[in-house]
Amino acid sequence: MEHKSYFSYPITQPFPFRWFTPVAIIGGIVFIALFTLMNFASSSYELIVQNSLDPNATVARRGFLHRYPSFLTTKVQPKCQPATLPVNSDSFTNSTALTYTLTSVWERGEAGQRVISPALTYHRNILQNCSVHSVETDFDSLDRAGKQIGFCEWGAVLRSYITCKIDTPAGEVFFNMTQTYDYVPETVSFDSLGKFLGTGFLSRNKTTQASLWWGESLMSTFWGEVTLMLQDQRGAIKDDDDKIELNKGTVSFMINDTLPNIDDPGFFSLDYRFYGSRIDEVACCPGLPTPLTAKALDKSDTYPNIWLKADSLAKAAYSTILVDLGQKAAPKSNILTDTKLLTRYTENFSTARMANLRSGPANDSYSALKQTTGDLDITPSVIATTYICQVPRLKPAGNLIVAIIVADLVLLQAVWQLYKLSAEFYLSKKNRETAPCERCSVVGQADDGVPPSMPSQESGLEYFPLVNTPRQNEALLTGSRV
Structure with missing residues (x-):
């Protein structure tokens, strides 16, 4: 089978x-x-x-x-x-200078209300419309580490309050930041006594980032001068003086929006408090016309008379922050983009007095060093962060x-x-068209012994006819016995 x-x-x-x-x-x-x-x-x-x-x-x-x-x-x-920067996180710009702390993020809702967000969704957006609202300086001589006192008896911590905006595909996003600067922080090493500390700034380059280089020089120099002035004034108190021996204090410099010139005496309006060893020992409220200015307090010799140097320190911080944030189109003038202003604010660098520390990186005035530094300029800034x-x-x-x-x-x-x-489709179609003519050609040719249904030779199929034995097969077909 x-x-x-x-x-x-x-x-x-x-x-x-x-x-x-x-x-x-x-x-x-x-x-x-x-x-x-x-x-x-x-x-x-x-x-x-x-x-x-x-x-x-x-x-x-x-x-x-x-x-x-x-x-x-x-x-x-x-x-x-996009990177996610949560509130209370620290960051810095692509200029790698100052460090900032993000304090709040919000958007404007449809009705104009603030829509608060817990984090800033950021994708290397250019920082826009950044403004410094105020600069606060906290002075302290008690609650400081021993090594800090070794550098200088008084310390100062500057805290600046900033608002910026970025444009995103979903619309404008606003956020607040603070910037904190302390030239002699608690983390400083005591073996740097009498040397340039370079704290507060991540990097510096006097040719490609000349404005920031001079900004760091202004901040460190004025910081050293104002802290030494507080030390000198406390040491000059006599027994019969009615002045209190100061231990702590704070001075707040608030921006005057109506005065665009940073060299104007009223550019900052200020308020202050200084405290002695007892809670009731307070130095404040001089009775001068408001708003108070550093020039008015200096003219009246209000105790402690550090006002002009403290004002210069606040203006140096203000200018440096705006340069670091890339605010070239800021509505107010900037010390670090005006050669005349920078020349005036640095003219006494070579004779600056301070305690057991050295400011820097510049050790002389702008007029003396301008040939060795780059041009004063501001470039747009973005927040430096890591993207996946x-x-x-x-x-x-x-x-x-x-x-x-x-x-x-x-x-x-x-x-x-x-x-x-x-x-195959073309071939089958061709065969269907030629089939009727082949059938017509075999009509009337019965003597050939080929059935009309025999396939043509062109189809490629072979035909095997059945050959019957005349009588025997006929008998078999009719069912007869042999």
Whole structure:
């Protein structure tokens, strides 16, 4: 008995077209090249996670991806996630100078109300419309570490209050920051006694960031001078004086919005309190016309008379912060962009008096050192933070070759099936059109012994006629016995 398998195979025969084989070979070569390029563009890269400080530059570095059609490389385009800066976190700008603490974030709602956010969603947006509202200076001589007192008897902590804005795809976002500066912090090392400390600034460059270089010099110099003035005034108190021996104090400098010139005596209006060893020992409220100014307090010799140096320190902090935040179009003047102002504020640098510390990095006036520093300038700033990015990377050669070969074979098989089905469809259509004429040609030719339904020779099928033995087969068909 003949075995019949569960599986079967079709009976095939060559296509009767001379053009079929050349077209298949040439088309195969063309499609192999096309599919290889297409699969290389779509499958040769994989995304890996990478940290970046500049997401815009990271996204711009696409390698060869920009040479391929975008629909092939959509899934492997570089992309970076926005950074999240929570409230109370510290940050700095790309100028790497001062450090800031984020205190609040809000947006304007539809009705104009503030919509508070717990964090700032940030994607390297340019800082805009930054303004310093006030600068507070806290003086202290008691609650300081011994090594701090070794540098100077009094210390000063400047705290500036700032508001900025950024533009995002969802609209404007506002946020408040504080900046704290202390030239002799608790973390200072005592072996730096009498040396330039360089605290409060992350980096400095007198050629590429000359304005910030001079800003640090102004802040450290005025800080050293004003703390020594407090020390001298307390040491000059006599037994019969009615002045109290000061231990702590605070001076708040508030911006006067109506005066744009920073050199104006009324640029800052101020308020202050100084305290002695007892809670009822307070130095304040001189009875002068308000708003109080440093010039008016100095003219009246109000105790403790540190007002002009404290005012200069606040203006140095104000100017340095706006330079660090990149506020070139600020409505008020800036010491660090005006050569005349900077020359006047630094003219006594070489003779500045301070305790056991040295200011810097500049040790002389601007007029003496301007040939060795760069130009005074402000550049736009962004917050420096780390972004998580996905960037394309070329796959290993072995994996890439296998992936392209497999993809090419799949696509070539699909093209071959389409090509073959098209040829078969054309062939079957041609056979249907020629079949009636073949049947007509055999009408009346019964003596040929070929049934009318015999397939034509052009169809490629062979015909095997049944040969009957006249009598014997006839008897078998009628059921008779032999």
